Amino acid sequence: MATVDLKDVRKTYPGNVEAVKGVSIAIADGKLCVLVGPSGCGKSTLLRMIAGLETITSGTVSIDGKVVNAIGPTDRDIAMVFQNYALYPHMKVYDNMAYGLRNRGTPKDEIDRRVRATAKTLELEHLLERRPRELSGGQRQRVAMGRAIVRNPKVFLFDEPLSNLDAKLRGQMRVEIKNLQRSLGVTSVYVTHDQLEAMTLADLLVVMNAGTVEQAGNPLDIYEKPASTFVASFIGAPPMNLLPAGQGGAAPASGAREGAATIGFRPEDAEIANAGDAPADALALDAEVEAVEPVGAESFLYCAAAGSRIVVRVSGRAAAQPGDRLRVVARAEKLHWFDASGRRVD
Ligand SMILES: Nc1ncnc2c1ncn2[C@@H]1O[C@H](COP(=O)(O)OP(=O)(O)O)[C@@H](O)[C@H]1O
Numbered sequence: 001m002a003t004v005d006l007k008d009v010r011k012t013y014p015g016n017v018e019a020v021k022g023v024s025i026a027i028a029d030g031k032l033c034v035l036v037g038p039s040g041c042g043k044s045t046l047l048r049m050i051a052g053l054e055t056i057t058s059g060t061v062s063i064d065g066k067v068v069n070a071i072g073p074t075d076r077d078i079a080m081v082f083q084n085y086a087l088y089p090h091m092k093v094y095d096n097m098a099y100g101l102r103n104r105g106t107p108k109d110e111i112d113r114r115v116r117a118t119a120k121t122l123e124l125e126h127l128l129e130r131r132p133r134e135l136s137g138g139q140r141q142r143v144a145m146g147r148a149i150v151r152n153p154k155v156f157l158f159d160e161p162l163s164n165l166d167a168k169l170r171g172q173m174r175v176e177i178k179n180l181q182r183s184l185g186v187t188s189v190y191v192t193h194d195q196l197e198a199m200t201l202a203d204l205l206v207v208m209n210a211g212t213v214e215q216a217g218n219p220l221d222i223y224e225k226p227a228s229t230f231v232a233s234f235i236g237a238p239p240m241n242l243l244p245a246g247q248g249g250a251a252p253a254s255g256a257r258e259g260a261a262t263i264g265f266r267p268e269d270a271e272i273a274n275a276g277d278a279p280a281d282a283l284a285l286d287a288e289v290e291a292v293e294p295v296g297a298e299s300f301l302y303c304a305a306a307g308s309r310i311v312v313r314v315s316g317r318a319a320a321q322p323g324d325r326l327r328v329v330a331r332a333e334k335l336h337w338f339d340a341s342g343r344r345v346d
């Protein structure tokens with residue numbers, strides 16, 4: 001059991017590359033924190049500083065209230081799971097899982113008890129005598145998890161652990177990891193560039209951009225109230241529609257927000273309406289359908305409106321076709337406003 005606290009953590013690599021520019025995050029005991037952001041935004045660097053695999057340029061990392069900046073990775077009581085699994089190819093599954101415990105001089109019978117218990121939890125019992133190359137991708141990933149769990153660490157760190165798996169397996173493993181993390185109650189930090197994975201896994205979601213935290217909080221709160229245009233377009237798929245607001249741009253007839261440069265609404269928050277059917281404080285756009293994307297339970301209409309490209313989600317099969325002209329309406333309570341620097345205006 002442990003808390004993880006980052007205070008104004010910075011990392012400058014040689015050559016003056018500022019990878020992490022002052023990040024503060026407090027993770028409560030037993031919670032799963034997800035760091036999400038585009039490639040190169042500093043997620044792995046931050047994770048490696050928590051792990052002790054990378055020096056901290058300034059700021060502090062604390063585990064369980066104790067600053068660990070000067071403590072080596074093996075003494076931090078953390079376990080890390082990587083994208084490429086990092087299994088020893090010549091060792092059987094059993095030995096891969098036992099390796100860390102043997103290194104610490106854990107008694108043989110205790111190693112055996114812990115490896116078998118963990119293998120049971122992860123349904124790996126029948127695979128203990130195999131070598132990594134005799135396993136599927138999902139099984140390998142499970143062994144990598146097992147190797148972390150068997151050590152009974154205070155903190156789990158995951159760096160894009162599912163990126164090498166196909167979409168279906170990724171979905172299954174996501175659910176498994178979530179259930180496992182919940183039942184073990186081990187404080188975890190999970191890095192991904194996949195916003196869906198981030199949304200579904202996180203107790204605490206941290207959206208990163210260029211070495212800084214754009215927004216941190218409950219995933220649905222972030223979805224409903226993105227703090228910036230960056231977050232608005234990164235979280236949610238298809239992303240939020242963002243249009244220039246105000247003079248010459250898109251705006252409702254009344255109730256436009258002072259100082260707003262951008263107006264946004266989510267694809268599912270727009271309705272197809274009849275002409276003249278919208279309240280004055282709603283955003284009403286004349287749109288021309290450019291493409292229709294049916295995905296089964298819903299369809300996405302890609303439209304040209306107010307000089308921009310917008311996406312509207314409709315449930316089921318869309319009646320519209322390319323070339324159709326529609327009126328798209330987003331109600332006042334569904335509108336998001338951002339200033340010229342992209343920050344939310346409330
Ligand atoms: N060892 C290193 N030396 C110099 N620059 C690095 C090193 N590792 C990462 N970087 C740079 O730091 C930035 C953040 O990288 P990284 O933490 O790997 O991002 P992410 O995991 O979000 O993709 C990138 O610009 C990357 O090129």
Ligand SMILES: [Mg+2]
Nearest residue numbers: 040043044045
């Ligand atoms: Mg990375």
